[in-house]
Amino acid sequence: GNSVTQMEGPVTLSEEAFLTINCTYTATGYPSLFWYVQYPGEGLQLLLKATKADDKGSNKGFEATYRKETTSFHLEKGSVQVSDSAVYFCALSQAGTALIFGKGTTLSVSS
């Protein structure tokens, strides 16, 4: 069945460091791919998305490119801020089904 695997956390970085959170997926066909972010005590918010191969989703300085050849959707940001500290979830959805989430990666950024 479909699944999402993302790197284990926590990820601890200093402010202005480069961020990569790896995400790979298993799915038949062409799923839509998402990154959601969860700040402490809050629900999940859509961060960015990509709906077809080679699409690049971007938002708030974060980027991720849909790579079908490597079945990956890695999240990157060139310079993280303390306010980016949160839990990040990679997810996929196919043919209108429910989202399938990875286990989440906790990011902690210190000043």
Next chain:
Amino acid sequence: DAGVIQSPRHEVTEMGQEVTLRCKPISGHNSLFWYRQTMMRGLELLIYFNNNVPIDDSGMPEDRFSAKMPNASFSTLKIQPSEPRDSAVYFCASRGASGSSYEQYFGPGTRLTVT
């Protein structure tokens, strides 16, 4: 737009009591999802509705859990009787019709503690 609304935000109850969680999806959305989040199991889909009809309830843990969607603007998740292992954050999410790239919008969650 008010977003997805959930109530209550926090619920503390004793084992054996009935618990009802409520959700109001975004107006115009036709799919609604209930998820449960725990440290051990992460985010799990419990059930989802399309046009008020349950489509997939395979994630509902057992008969103690039930969900209803009597109309397009309201859904409930009921646990009866509740047990300590039901303690978790329960999220409701909604989604627009196909063509919206399948993104879901989440409510703030209900934190349930069963003692």
